[in-house]
Every structure is written in structure tokens, then in C-alpha cells.
Amino acid sequence: MSKGVNLKELSNRLNLSQTTVSRALNGYPEVSAETRRRVAEMADKLGYAPNSQARRLATGRSMAIGHVIPRSIHEMMNPIFLEFIAGAGETYSKHGYDMIISVVEDDHEEDAYRQIATRKKADGVIIHGPAANESRHELLQAINLPFVVHGRIPGAEQETSWVDMNNRRAFERATNLLLDLGHKRIALLNGLEHMDFARRRRKGFEDALSARGLEPDTSIMRSSDMTEPYGCDNAMEMLKSEHPPTAFLVSSMISAIGVARAIGQCGLVTGKDISIITHDDALSFLPNSGEVPIFTCTRSSVRYAGQRAAELLLDIVADPKRPSSSLHLDAELIVGQSTGPAPGR
């Protein structure tokens, strides 16, 4: 309630030493129950709360987790990133940790990590959006900054801790569903394939095709930022081509909406003339639920991934020597209104 009371004043008011007061408040055993009660009461009355800078300095732990996002990554990951952050943030505040986010120019990313380490700004960081040729983990290992990867780093699955969904399997299953429905010509609108997650999705798609002796047709496969127009424009182009696909496998709800728009503009009906399966990150502003979801989808909550990644990182921070461990989340394959048997079947 009152303004700035510090430990010293508080202990004066109580005729106790700072040591005792500090111990009482932090739950150490060498303090009598009665004293502890008195201290708690007075602290409450004076509205005492320890200055976090001082505490951090004294303990040597910054009680914060860093997220550095280069501007470009951010551009494309926008909504997914926030949802992850939201999940992670819940975990942090539950454990008394702060979340600090650094938005940096692309060529300052490495610098940002170094600063976090040398200036002791955070006890650990999360690596977002690992690329196919990723190297941030090596830097972090070199400067000894604990981290967890959201996604996986090819070639470093064992030595790093990560939380990822099973991208390959999800897209394999989705492709199989389309094949089972009789679709033979399936377009893939993937995310940027220099990102690890997009590679895995493509692999799943191709695996499913080749398991049935089909060749992927690169003329109906795309890779780009997952915007709405990306979905619409590419779908439009393909639908107007000589051999249009009868189904689309899409990497994001947002682009899938674009695909649906293109289908509508061509005078076709989604789920009847043309099928769509999209990945659904369960973004709160793009709900795809209800009795029958609009889109048939592979769904995996990125928010949940954020929560779990944060928990994992806090564990590592608490005990840096613990062996790396990871979490592999499975996406659900949920049937909605956007799929149906291939036409003319």
C-alpha cells in the first residue's frame, strides 16, 4: 500500500535484523513461527516487496527468460508466434519468471543472444522457428546459455531439448485421408521450406504419395509465407490450369481461407468440388471448431507447445546439468466440412 519500503526499514520497524526478515519471508527454517508471522504481517501492512534488481544481483539469477525475434522471422510467423508466447508467458508468471522479448534487426540476432548472456539479462532463451540449416544452438552452447527449441534442429535432435509437433506424420496422415477419398491430384501449399517444420511436412506429403506409388508433381507444390493472398493466388492459378488439383493440403488456416476464397471465386464448392485439409495451430482468433469444423485439419495447439516448452526450459535452468529431454506432440486429424470424395468417383 505505502510507497517504497525496503528491507532495512522493514527490519527496523520490527526490531529484527535484515537477515532474519529476509529468511522469514523466503521460508527458511531458522526462524520461529511467531517471528515469521510478525514479519509477514508487517510486510503486508507496509506493502513490502523485494526490489527485483537487488535480488537478482544478490542471487545471480535473473529470473527471466528471453525470446529474441528477428524482424523478418516475425513477419511470417506473426500470429503463431504470439500464441506460443502467450502459452509460455502463462508458465513463466506461474513460476515467478519474467518474459523479455527482443525484437531485433536480422543481422543483430547473434548479438542479442550474446548480450543476454554477458549482461545476464535472462537465465535462458527459446529458439523460435529453426531453419533447415540452423546454427543458433551452437552459439548458445558456446556461450553456455540454456535454451529450448520450439521445433527441431535437424542433426541436433539428441543434443538439444525441444518441443515440436509431429509435422511429418501429420501431413502424411492428411495426405492419406485425401488419397483414401479418391483424390489423385493433390496440391501442396507449404510454408517456407527453408524452415525445418515445412521440410518435414513436405516429407510427410511425399512419403504418403510414394507409399501408393505416386510421384509428387512439383507444378502444384508451392512454398512461401503463409498469408491469405498466397493461398488465394496460387489456388486460383492452379484451378485455372489444364490439370487442376482436386484437393489442397495447406500449411496454415490463414492460407486455407485464401484457398477457399479462390475456390468460391471459381464458382466451385469447397468440400464438394475441391477438398482442403489445412494445418490448424488452434489460434484463438481463428477458431475452427463447432459441431463440424469448417476445415478438415491437422490440429495441434501451439499455445500448449508454448506452455510445455517454457516448463522444460525452467527445469533446465533449475538444473543445467540435467540431460536434454524433448516433447513430441501429435497432431489430431479432424474431419470438417472442407473434404469430400474426389469428384466423379
Place this chain on the structure above:
Amino acid sequence: MSKGVNLKELSNRLNLSQTTVSRALNGYPEVSAETRRRVAEMADKLGYAPNSQARRLATGRSMAIGHVIPRSIHEMMNPIFLEFIAGAGETYSKHGYDMIISVVEDDHEEDAYRQIATRKKADGVIIHGPAANESRHELLQAINLPFVVHGRIPGAEQETSWVDMNNRRAFERATNLLLDLGHKRIALLNGLEHMDFARRRRKGFEDALSARGLEPDTSIMRSSDMTEPYGCDNAMEMLKSEHPPTAFLVSSMISAIGVARAIGQCGLVTGKDISIITHDDALSFLPNSGEVPIFTCTRSSVRYAGQRAAELLLDIVADPKRPSSSLHLDAELIVGQSTGPAPGR
């Protein structure tokens, strides 16, 4: 490069006092050019960077700005919020500030602000999504924590610093455009009207109507979270009603996409049979540009608002006594493909 070098070691290596080294690095004048050079060189060689906790403690400034987002606010503001954050984050890192984000349970919001103040976690905060009956600013004034509002607090426009767009004017102009095109029956799909921005938009809509002697028809006015299904479901319902509107004024691109979907499902054509004007926050993953934008819109970059709000806040933090000042951004009215003359005109 090396690991933990601190001021003490650095000054020892240089045979200088900590005072001098500190001053040399922080650009104080009472240090010779030669000494400053030597210091800089050695600091660079040893990879010295000041421990931020220690510095914060010594200076009494936390060099951080806080953003507290209750989970519920977050749910609905999701993508817009991140875009704002991204803008603000750029400004912070440019000025050496950290951005700390607290995701809290709704009933802990006040607590979060108090903690930031008493534990000195941040030098200031940004108030997000002010409601029609807002009170956070009173709390912040009481605990003396500098802040800037993203949006406006009704009744406190003078005494607070804020960055907002001209919501009323934007929707007034949009409505006028529709009226000029001959539309007489215009639906409003607004955001949650307990939020200040949505109230203002509604006001603009109603002002434009009444200026032409028209009464708003509440049967085609809605207020809700701005999701995609919200747009689709409500548009669908209205289009199937006895007196369907010929135009929609929508508060968000995401919902507008839903409206377009509904129009398509009814076998109508957007921009011909039915017009749409939406507000466009210029979200990076929902570009509405190109030669002719998909949607006619009122556009105002929320990212830019974030940059400016952050600058304003940093100014206030630097000089808390400065009088409050604010920034009123104007939205552009941009004609795209989603509007046309009222049918049968």
C-alpha cells in the same frame, strides 16, 4: 569473447580505478581520450559488458517497459496485439530498453501492475485495449507508474498520454462512402462495444447515418470478438433475412474474410451484389495491398502506433514531469475490390 569479466577485473587489468573505467565506457567527459581508447580496447578484448542487474540497481532505473496482458484480453486482441508489440519492441531495443510481457489471469491484472511498481520491474507500462469504463489509469497514477495508453480512455483524454487512431472519423468516412454509393441498408459488424475503440467506431457509423436523416437499425448491428466465424455466421444470418443489407461495415479484416465467405456461400459476389468496407490494421500476415486491394478499407498501421507509443513512453520515463501529450493518427480510406454501387441503382 571470454566469459565473465566484470568491472573489477577489467579495471585491474588496466591499472585504473573502477570509477574511471566506468566513466570511460559511459562517455563521461572527465576522462582523457587516450585512456578512453585504452579502456574501450581492453573491454572489447575481454568481452566486457556490464551486468544489467547491477547497473539497474545502482542507477535505480530498470531500463524496461512492461506490458501486462490478461489472458482474456489477449484472446480477442491476439494478432493486433502482437503487431503493436512488434512495433514497440523495435523502439525499445533501439533505445536499449527491454520489453517485458506479463501474461496474467484476469483477476491478477491489478496485482501485476502493483508488482511492477513496487518491485521496480519496469520504468513504465503500456495500457492495452482501454474499455469504455476504464480504471487502470487511476491505479497507475496512484502508484506513480508512468504509462501510455494505446487507445483512449473516455473522460481522461487530457490527463493521460495516448496514441490512438481516429476511430470515429474513420467509420464515419467509410459509412459516407457506402451511402454515396447508394447503399441504404448497411450492417455494422463491430468489435466488442465495451471497448472504447468499438464505441467510437459505432459513433462514427451512427453520425454518418443521422447526418443524412437515417436511423441505425440495430437488427443489423452486431458487437463481438472479431473472429472469422463471427463475420461469416452473422453475415449469413442477415443475408438470409427478409431485409438483407447491401453493405457491411466490419471492424476487422479477419471478420471481413468471414463476411466474404458468407457472401460467396449465398451465391453472391462481393463488391457487386454486396459491398464490404473493413478496418485494416495492416497486419503483416494479412496483406490487403496490391494494385487493387481485395477489401475497401480504413487503414491504420497498428505497428506504427506501437512504435510511436513506445517513443512517447520513453520520453515520459526520461522526464516524468513533462505534460501529457498524445498522438492522434488518421486512418486512410482506401478503395479496393469489395465495394461498388448499391445494386439496382
Place this chain on the structure above:
DNA sequence: CCCGGCATCCAAACCGCTTTGGATTTGATC
């Protein structure tokens, strides 16, 4: 009655930086 042990509590060092209040040197002035 004395001693060891436990329960409590405290003075002081420390975390790593900034900043105050001099001390010392240098150089120009008269």
C-alpha cells in the same frame, strides 16, 4: 553445576555497478 546442542537471531561481507567527494597533477597566470 557445567557443558553440549538446538533454536533464534544478527553483524557484516558480498553481488557488480554508479556516483559522490576529494586527491593529484598539469599548465597557465601574474
Place this chain on the structure above:
DNA sequence: GATCAAATCCAAAGCGGTTTGGATGCCGGG
């Protein structure tokens, strides 16, 4: 040559906590 101011540099005192290494008092046991 003495004086004063400017130019440099430094020792030490914070900032507000945590933590180490004892003190002190009280108790039962030998």
C-alpha cells in the same frame, strides 16, 4: 615562483537484497 583552475583519476559509499559465520539464550543430561 606561488597561485589557481582545469584536467584526470581514485577510494569509498551507496543501491537493496542474500548469505556466511558466528553470537546468544535456553534446555536437558551427566
